[in-house]
Amino acid sequence: QVQLVQSGAEVKKPGASVKVSCKASGYTFTGYFMHWVRQAPGQGLEWMGWINPISGGTEYAQKFQGRVTLTRDTSITTAYMELSRLSSDDTAVYYCARSTKSANGWIEDWGQGTLVTVSS
């Protein structure tokens, strides 16, 4: 079965960077787009971007352009999301999420989420 296992919770200071990993198993890693979605406490879902694991191609929401970097390591079927210049507004649960085979497919599987807390 498909599994997306994310790295553990992080506490960061304002201005720092965070890198969250997402280990995929149970499917062909390079065959499906991987998205990153975040959810601030008590708030809704916010799409950050996607990566095409076979090519490494990415697309980011304009809001995060210049601050977010999505990468992957196909040898260990792991995707990464790095967010820089953190502020308290970035405190949220970050999810990796596998969509169907096209970039505009629906999301079928989600990681368990990684809580990132930004606090001085």
Add this chain to the structure above:
Amino acid sequence: DIQMTQSPSSLSASVGDRVTITCRASQYISNYLNWYQQKPGKAPKVLIYLASSLQSGVPSRFSGSASGPDFTLTITSLQPEDSATYYCQQTYRTPLTFGQGTRLEIK
């Protein structure tokens, strides 16, 4: 960006009731509209994709429909386990955007 306006923001209904949640797109999105259910502390789960297709394993009391820019999620014969927050999402154009969510409470 395509704005997804979801309504109502919350509702309360009883077991056995029929409820509808609506999502309106600010631009044309064809049928690239998905519905997700999220329970507290859990990741979302897809219910409906491409406006009206039921995801495998999802109970048939969930259904989706579309009429122009308006999309509807209907839950018939409401069950206690349907208490959750529901989100629509358009995947027609990036940035992919979600509605603000509808919190469903079971009386």
